[in-house]
Amino acid sequence: MQPTPPRVAYLPDSFQEVNGVAHTSRHFEAFARRRNLPFLCIRAGNRTENGTPALIEEGNVWTLELPRGIFSFALEKDLRFDPAFPRHIPMITEVLDRFRPNLIHITGPSEVGMLGAGLAYHRSLPLAASWHTNVHEYLARRSDWLLKFLPERQSQSAGQKIQDLTLAAAARFYSIARVLYAPNIELCQLLESATGRPCRLMPRGVDTDLFTPAKRPPAASGTPFILGFVGRFSIEKNIALLATIHDQLIGQGITNFRFLIIGQGDEAQWLRERMPQAEFAGVLRGEALAQAYASMDIFVFPSHTDTFGNVVLEALASGVPAIVTPDGGPRYIVRENETGHIVPDEEFTATIATLIADPVRHAAMREAARAYALTASWDAVFEGVYTGYQQILPASSELTTARL
Numbered sequence: 513m514q515p516t517p518p519r520v521a522y523l524p525d526s527f528q529e530v531n532g533v534a535h536t537s538r539h540f541e542a543f544a545r546r547r548n549l550p551f552l553c554i555r556a557g558n559r560t561e562n563g564t565p566a567l568i569e570e571g572n573v574w575t576l577e578l579p580r581g582i583f584s585f586a587l588e589k590d591l592r593f594d595p596a597f598p599r600h601i602p603m604i605t606e607v608l609d610r611f612r613p614n615l616i617h618i619t620g621p622s623e624v625g626m627l628g629a630g631l632a633y634h635r636s637l638p639l640a641a642s643w644h645t646n647v648h649e650y651l652a653r654r655s656d657w658l659l660k661f662l663p664e665r666q667s668q669s670a671g672q673k674i675q676d677l678t679l680a681a682a683a684r685f686y687s688i689a690r691v692l693y694a695p696n697i698e699l700c701q702l703l704e705s706a707t708g709r710p711c712r713l714m715p716r717g718v719d720t721d722l723f724t725p726a727k728r729p730p731a732a733s734g735t736p737f738i739l740g741f742v743g744r745f746s747i748e749k750n751i752a753l754l755a756t757i758h759d760q761l762i763g764q765g766i767t768n769f770r771f772l773i774i775g776q777g778d779e780a781q782w783l784r785e786r787m788p789q790a791e792f793a794g795v796l797r798g799e800a801l802a803q804a805y806a807s808m809d810i811f812v813f814p815s816h817t818d819t820f821g822n823v824v825l826e827a828l829a830s831g832v833p834a835i836v837t838p839d840g841g842p843r844y845i846v847r848e849n850e851t852g853h854i855v856p857d858e859e860f861t862a863t864i865a866t867l868i869a870d871p872v873r874h875a876a877m878r879e880a881a882r883a884y885a886l887t888a889s890w891d892a893v894f895e896g897v898y899t900g901y902q903q904i905l906p907a908s909s910e911l912t913t914a915r916l
Contacts, residue, residue: 518550520613520616521617522540522552522553522617523627525619525622526555526619526622528557530744532644532716532822533620533645539894540894541575545570552575552611554576558577565577565600565603576607578600578604580592581596583595593623594623597623608635614905615639616640618689620642629641629688639690640901641688643686643694644819645819679706686709691709691712691901693711693712712896714897715893716820716893717890718826718829725832727802728830729803737769739772740771740809740810741813742775742805745779751779756861757812758790761861766868769868770790773792801826802830805826805832814857814860815837817839820845821836821841821845824836824845825845827881830881833880834846835853835855837856847884851880
């Protein structure tokens, strides 16, 4: 008898939204479709049939979208939390009974993730969990508005305490799972230490057919150097540095540049007021996003809290060298002085100015960025995830990844 792959019930925090969890989740489902793997994705969404939640069965891949209700509240501009989400348990139970999963995989402590963890416990199923967001760092950054009223020493101490307590709470939740996944080695080591659970690398891939320098528009004489940013306009993304870079370049007499800023978020109005000459393109997807990336010359990503940085990899695939900070996941993507630069905040402006003034070096970085991105495959990422599942499946099980 030929071995069969495990039946996976996947419950992500986010799927339709614009963020790293949703981006990865969509590619995970697409991988299951390509390989015809038994895969059930249960997520929050608005797809219905005659006003009721829609279960779609397409071969081995099933999807169930369940609406958030009137009690839900906003966490981000396009992300909500519904404390009444457990009302869907009867329908989820019915679908799970039919699908018969061998394991449940969640992505975090959202209402969907907590529900998934509870279902795994009550059904005696192995649980896997992915860490996608540094919630401890995010909460600490978002407390800055309050902590600034304290004396500096107390403010720093309180900020660290918030971060430590949030990490401890998150680690307690993640320790429920039997195997963890994280996008970089530093986070894996942190999670293993905090939870006592094994952690496997789960980086990100990129569609190099969609994101490609071939979509770069012809350069006209006098075309300004385009500095690009893609992401959420929020405090934890350190977007204030974009305005600082703009002002510092102007102050140095460098005017042959413009910013192309893509995304949305709470700090949008502040950013527009500080950078009136920048182009704000809003949220772009698909071909429009790919063309925008390809038109950039340098990707400027000042976040200190991203666990990976999907947008950085998309920029590299488009032949755009990136400048990132020494903190968080993007530093594991960028190769210093080859596909971009890894520098502290105070060196972003000087680094950009140097690249603007050295077209030969910049051209070499563009080629190296594309070459590196060509080595990043979504299939390889998810094959690694399925290998990790073998750690939590019963030892006597005949389920393997042989058919992946």
